[in-house]
Amino acid sequence: MELTALTIHEMRKHLAAGDVSAAELTDAFLRRIHELDGRINAFIRITENQAREAAERADRRLREGKAAPLTGIPLALKDIFVTEGIETTCASNILKGFVPPYDGTAVARLREQDAVFLGKLNMDEFAMGSSNENSAFGPVKNPWDPNRVAGGSSGGSAAAVAAHMAAGTLGTDTGGSIRQPASHCGVVGLKPTYGRVSRYGVIAYASSLDQVGPLARDVEDCALLLQAIAGFDARDATSVDLPVADYPATLKNGVKSLRIGRPKEYFITGLDADVAAAINAALEVYAGLGAEIVDISLPHTDYAVACYYLIATAEASSNLARFEGVRFGQRVDRGDGLLEMYRNTRAQGFGAEVKRRIMLGTFALSSGYYDAYYLKAQKVRTLIREDFTAAFGQVDVILTPVAPTPAFSLGEKIDNPLQMYLSDIFTIPVNLAGTCALSLPCGFSAGGLPIGMQLIGKPFAEETILRTAYAFEAATATAERPPLPSAEPAVP
Amino acid sequence: MKITPETVHHVADLARLSLGEDEVVNLTSEMDLILAYVEKLNQLDTAGITPTAHAVPLENAFRDDLASPSLGAEKALHNAPDSAEGCFRVPKVIE
Amino acid sequence: MNAMKSRYEAVIGLEVHAQMTTATKIFCGCSTAFGAPPNSHTCPVCLGLPGALPVLNRKVVEFAIRAGLASRCTIAPRSVFARKNYFYPDLPKGYQISQYELPICIGGHLEIETKEGARKTIGITRIHMEEDAGKLIHPGEGSGYSHVDLNRAGIPLLEIVSEPDMRSADEAVAYLRKLHQTVVYLGICDGNLEEGSFRCDANVSVRLQGAARFGTRAELKNINSFRFVKQAIEYEIERQIDLVECGGTVVQETRLFDSVSGVTRSMRSKEEAHDYRYFPDPDLVPVIVSAEWIDEVRTALPELPEAKIDRFTTALNLSRQDAELLAADRALADYFEACVAVHNNPKGCANWVMGEVLRGLNESGLSVAACPLTPENLGGMVARIDDGTISGKIAKTVFQEMWDSGKSADRIIEEKGLRQVTDSGAIEGIVDEIIAANAEQAAQYRAGKEKVFGFFVGQVMKASKGKANPQAVNDILRHKLAQG
Secondary structure (H helix, E strand, O other): OOHHHOOHHHHHHHHHHOOOOHHHHHHHHHHHHHHHHHHHOOEEEEOHHHHHHHHHHHHHHHHOOOOOOOOOOEEEEEOOEOEOOEOOOOOOHHHOOOOOOOOOHHHHHHHHOOOEEEEEEOOOHHHOOOOOOOOOOOOOEEOOEEEEEOOOOOHHHHHHHHOOOOOEEEEEEOOOOOHHHHHHHOOEEEEOOOOOEOOOOEOOOOOOOOEEEEEEOOHHHHHHHHHHHEOOOOOOOOOOOOOOOOOHHHHHHOOOOOEEEEEHHHOOOOOOHHHHHHHHHHHHHHHHOOOEEEEEOOOOHHHHHHHHHHHHHHHHHHHHHHOOOOOOOOOOOOOOOHHHHHHHHHHHHOOHHHHHHHHHHHHHHOOOOOHHHHHHHHHHHHHHHHHHHHHOOOOOEEEEEOOOOOOOEOOOOOOOHHHHHHOOOOOHHHHHHOOEEEEEEEEEOOOOOEEEEEEEEOOOOHHHHHHHHHHHHHHOOOOOOOOOOOOOOOOO | OOOOHHHHHHHHHHOOOOOOHHHHHHHHHHHHHHHHHHHHHHHOOOOOOOOOOOOOOOOOOEEOOOOOOOOOHHHHHOOOOOEEOOEEEEEOOOO | OHHHHOOEEEEEEEEEEEEOOOOEOOOOOOEOOOOOOOOOOOOHHHHOOOOOOOOEEHHHHHHHHHHHHHOOOEEOOEEOOEEEEOOOOOOOOOEEEEOOOOOOEEEEEEEEEOOOOOEEEEEEEEEEEEEOOOEEEOOOOOOOEEEEEOOOOOOEEEEEEEOOOEOOHHHHHHHHHHHHHHHHHOOOOOOOOOOOOEEEEEEEEEEEOOOOOOOOOEEEEEEOOHHHHHHHHHHHHHHHHHHHHOOOOOOOOEEEEEOOOOEEEEOOOOOOOOOOOOEEOOOOOOEEOOHHHHHHHHHOOOOOHHHHHHHHHHOOOOOHHHHHHHHOOHHHHHHHHHHHHHOOOHHHHHHHHHHHHHHHHHHHOOOHHHOOOOHHHHHHHHHHHHOOOOOHHHHHHHHHHHHHHOOOHHHHHHHHOOOOEOOHHHHHHHHHHHHHHOHHHHHHHHOOOOOHHHHHHHHHHHHOOOOEOHHHHHHHHHHHHHHO
């Protein structure tokens, strides 16, 4: 069997049965990474030695019959996760050489299970971007079409899964950064409810919006990954002390009588025809499965992007103040004093998009503008949250497109920041409301590019959106899918 | 609110960013464009609306006054671009 | 000159930063112990490493509530942490976590007594919780570097802001002393000015007497003793009056106090005013203080100076003066009461504590906590004076022995045979001998030379090796000398 084509749940069976070892799995993935990643650039760093050592530990544990659900499973982590002893850059020049002295919580929970980490994944610098073109390590290419973006900011996380270079990955989502690349790369991506997964050890972009989530080949894999990392953490004051459901156990509960909302504000004229068709087809599938489709309204949708780009940039401008070359990371000191050291270190260390957002955020918080911008945005945020609260009084799940178009071309939007920001219109409101959402492949464009649909759930109802997604996946399992790029290097 | 190069310079100072001339020009127009876009929030009447400071309504997240292990000076200084005598070292601060 | 100065009124407000004596920092579990090697009490949180997050130490909230109760503040039912954003090498995150719009305590006051003995109420605007920054060390002349030690970064601070109610340097010092005493009494701060655990900044302005508006104020920093507070403020008041009289204007600025020259100097710092861009910290959630929590803290509050003074004067019958002296230092008050617990003679114990004990501590430079003479032993000694076992004079010897050896009074009295002689028969015998041996002086006394009496007392005491009861000696001598 093609080891790298296995899903996590399939791997678990084989590992338990003993017909494959963790070492073999790890080997297979490392080989595939070496063969393919030159064209895709999903990995910033491949941690080969650590991966093999982890596989050894996993195999020992499997032999002793003490395996945990993810023991021996080859995973990879967005380079936003602080990993002890392994360089962590956030895809930024300013953090080149930074070797953290500690592990974040999500990472530690996976390590405890003796999962295998293959490497650190490429991303938009400091999670700021929707295309993974803002990386100090070069853009990530969409495995379905190397001239197209993989999406962002967790572009590497999505591409690695899509190209079978990791069985599953962790990403982060602040305005859509898991869901959108998942959609563009044809994989499943989940943003849990804010507070469901600890942010300790995740380099902060926008503290009130950031969440950690899994990307994987299918819904069951996503559920397995979420199970491993979810739950209260005393080291994160914003993590919620609510019991963690058994996500894999309820996947097959179906969608009979489930009320699915179709918000009219998300089905706008600018929506790509293929995307609209795919989403509408998905709604039909659900109707056929016994779900009730309900027309709803999320009236403040149009204000979400404006709201987000004030709040996120404001919080980011403060979170990124610690990058000044004093205690870690790169320093630019030309001998002309402390102030210049700060200014030059940051000027050279940060990319253009990061600088742009720091500038916007600093402005939004500055004296005289705080009320008009930051505070105003936080009030509009309340309105957007209330939209969802009201909607969930009528429906259990909300179904929308993930992105207005399939993956756009590399370079297409990079010079037009506002255009780039507007492409997050469908994912951003979920972060502002703090609730959970999942991106699930639901079709292809005429040009063969993946299209994802978004399932939004009530706060802490990850179980609901997972089973809703699972039902669709099961119902459409036989649908035709274009083949992935093969392991042979493409003709340049 | 029109963004001028002076505004950009002032904000860059606050953010400790040194900007090249081109950058100032670009940022002036980009910030102007983006801030003009976010003006649309003023179409909404938010009088009496409580701002959302936190996505989840948590309160009183505490820890006990119990010690936990420190990293130790060596680990703390491990990533320092410059250090001396157990301290982080920076160009002289004039007070 | 003075006529000119008296046309003006000084307006002073004080901001105090008090380090909390919690075991760990405000947002992480690193130790707050002073004097550790640089950067040895640090972790990802207080180092401001990427990905680290703050979690609030509950004890800091408790201490803040104590401070609020002691100063009659309103404890906010809901308070919020905010980020104060600025760049400085001793500020790892590039922002300080503090409180801005919603501090934990507002609107209290402290009573002070001015030199003339009048009472004045000084308002407290607010008290809030925040984290301390690290320390900058400047290696030496000619070094182009500064060193950063982050052990102090994250130590919990209470910032206590007074209303601009003080009108003289003396009032400012009185307020400061009162506040200092209060926080030490509450057990929330060790009040060590030299080590920087109690820091004071003064906002000083002047205006013409009767003027409605405040003048422009200058902020004085770097004042680390009560004496310097007085000096700095007095200098600044005069400086501002001189400036205004000469037609100048006071600039709103920060000035450093130079204790060597006694002047304040404008800080050669950034020209731009700080724009701190405060916003609620998204990493921390609101602090909700219920009425129950406040009651819990109130019940556990240590007795404060006023209450203690009242109790000493009414229940223990001490004079107001004695009560104030003893209550000024909580440790001293506790010592005194431990003494009284052993032997219930408050006045007697008080005299020894205020006299010999304090003298001994001052001479040896020790704090009450380090006193080599336990209050229990002292109480034991006072008991022996009161029951006549030893005289007051012999007690002084016993006191010194106890101080030096740590032994109890009884043991020392036993070992050194210091029981005073009260048996009148024995004393009469000695008196008879002395009178007989000093006939000339006896005659002088009988002739009216009163002063000679002292000679006889001295001789009798000497003969009895100091152990004769002085009162008895006195009585018997008078009687026998009179007999002639």
